[in-house]
Amino acid sequence: MTTIVVLGAGYGGLRAVKQLVKAKVDAKIVLVNKNPYHYQSTELHEVAAGTKEPDEITFDVRKAVDERVDVVIDEVTRVDQDARKVELKNGEPLAYDYLVNALGFESETFGIKGADENGWPILDIDTAVAARKHLEDTLKNYKTSHDVNDLHIVVCGAGFTSIEYLGELVYRLPDLAEEYGFPLDKVKVDCIEATPKILPMFDPKLADWGVKYLEDHGVTFHVASPITEVKPNAVVSDGTEYPANTIIWTTGVHGSHVIADSGYDQKRNRVVVEDDLSVKGHPEEFLVGDVSAVPNPDNGRLYPTTAQISIAQADTAASNIAARIAGKEPKKFVYKSLGTLCSLGPKTGIAEVDMGGHWKLKGAKASFAKKKVADRSVTELTDVPGIMNS
Numbered sequence: 145m146t147t148i149v150v151l152g153a154g155y156g157g158l159r160a161v162k163q164l165v166k167a168k169v170d171a172k173i174v175l176v177n178k179n180p181y182h183y184q185s186t187e188l189h190e191v192a193a194g195t196k197e198p199d200e201i202t203f204d205v206r207k208a209v210d211e212r213v214d215v216v217i218d219e220v221t222r223v224d225q226d227a228r229k230v231e232l233k234n235g236e237p238l239a240y241d242y243l244v245n246a247l248g249f250e251s252e253t254f255g256i257k258g259a260d261e262n263g264w265p266i267l268d269i270d271t272a273v274a275a276r277k278h279l280e281d282t283l284k285n286y287k288t289s290h291d292v293n294d295l296h297i298v299v300c301g302a303g304f305t306s307i308e309y310l311g312e313l314v315y316r317l318p319d320l321a322e323e324y325g326f327p328l329d330k331v332k333v334d335c336i337e338a339t340p341k342i343l344p345m346f347d348p349k350l351a352d353w354g355v356k357y358l359e360d361h362g363v364t365f366h367v368a369s370p371i372t373e374v375k376p377n378a379v380v381s382d383g384t385e386y387p388a389n390t391i392i393w394t395t396g397v398h399g400s401h402v403i404a405d406s407g408y409d410q411k412r413n414r415v416v417v418e419d420d421l422s423v424k425g426h427p428e429e430f431l432v433g434d435v436s437a438v439p440n441p442d443n444g445r446l447y448p449t450t451a452q453i454s455i456a457q458a459d460t461a462a463s464n465i466a467a468r469i470a471g472k473e474p475k476k477f478v479y480k481s482l483g484t485l486c487s488l489g490p491k492t493g494i495a496e497v498d499m500g501g502h503w504k505l506k507g508a509k510a511s512f513a514k515k516k517v518a519d520r521s522v523t524e525l526t527d528v529p530g531i532m533n534s
């Protein structure tokens with residue numbers, strides 16, 4: 145029997161499985177994921193800041209997929225493209241006829257000295273929980289240490305994740321100050337960014353509104369200021385040392401290390417895929433989400449990696465596998481973004497939405513739109529009602 149193996153139960157992997165089941169492909173479907181649960185990566189910053197608990201953004205992978213799908217909980221270590229086998233950390237290698245690789249992202253440190261050792265990344269449930277624990281322990285410690293650096297927080301990078309984390313952080317700080325008895329006016333939050341612009345993907349007025357919101361809530365931005373070193377208790381940028389006992393590392397991501405370890409022709413663990421999302425020379429293999437790089441046919445530039453595009457790619461990959469099994473031609477991937485939404489804490493945000501027109505939103509309306517998209521993404525991944533509380 146034909147075997148389809150799907151790697152990763154994130155946005156791309158779960159959606160691909162859902163669509164393959166819906167297409168009633170005449171094949172065995174195997175889903176491999178390193179954890180027994182799925183997490184909503186787009187909400188990890190909330191767990192890291194403590195505005196959400198892990199169980200509010202996770203659900204059981206086995207319960208989320210059709211009972212005909214074999215779920216393997218194991219870590220993928222390598223894909224042997226020629227032998228068509230997936231190597232696992234614990235189990236026996238898995239042979240496949242078709243592969244969907246959706247192993248997602250990892251932290252990018254750009255080789256900056258000390259970043260790996262001294263920065264707290266936000267990449268999955270474990271790292272988000274660890275970052276939250278460190279933040280809370282450090283703030284709590286001020287009461288006995290009286291070390292001002294316990295109240296200094298540096299967020300490295302001002303990309304999407306950094307900005308969304310800062311929004312949650314400034315929302316939560318007043319409650320933490322009350323709980324742990326530290327002076328809120330002594331808290332210092334610095335955000336250091338290498339490029340000159342913050343939120344360049346938004347209309348400049350919206351981006352300025354978002355930046356001002358965070359500045360009004362105590363964040364100081366340092367732009368055009370590349371980080372050169374991360375010390376155990378300080379970040380060095382543009383010749384200045386920013387002391388802080390909490391250093392959050394959110395400068396960017398690259399694809400899973402499995403890509404490089406498997407010998408793909410890649411850059412930052414991302415592979416430029418063919419127009420049907422298959423890998424050059426391997427029509428049986430599809431890459432979706434953050435391990436792939438998809439050129440925008442309008443300008444040749446790569447689309448930014450997002451949950452939104454991962455879900456869209458999974459639809460095309462699943463339908464192309466179904467087409468191949470049925471002896472039909474695969475189709476080209478066509479993408480139309482529905483917009484960009486950035487939360488600034490649980491109650492506000494900024495958004496540009498392309499649905500029934502082009503809408504620029506800020507404040508509570510943007511926050512409402514973001515929550516709707518997050519809720520919708522769950523139903524895009526599974527048909528099981530109430531799965532988020534399972």
Ligand SMILES: Cc1cc2nc3c(=O)[nH]c(=O)nc-3n(C[C@H](O)[C@H](O)[C@H](O)COP(=O)(O)OP(=O)(O)OC[C@H]3O[C@@H](n4cnc5c(N)ncnc54)[C@H](O)[C@@H]3O)c2cc1C
Pocket residue numbers: 151152153154155156157176177178179182183185186187188189218219220221246247248249266267268304305308400402432433434435449450451452453454485486
């Ligand atoms: C804090 C934050 C906020 C974000 N906000 C947004 C947003 O608002 N909108 C948006 O569109 N995008 C957002 N993104 C980006 C988005 O989360 C990613 O682009 C998206 O998750 C990529 O989907 P994916 O399917 O490629 O991988 P993922 O969703 O990351 O899933 C990968 C899966 O593979 C598993 N896995 C990884 N390695 C292995 C292995 N070796 N073996 C087995 N399993 C493995 C992981 O556990 C995970 O379940 C955000 C990202 C972050 C970190």
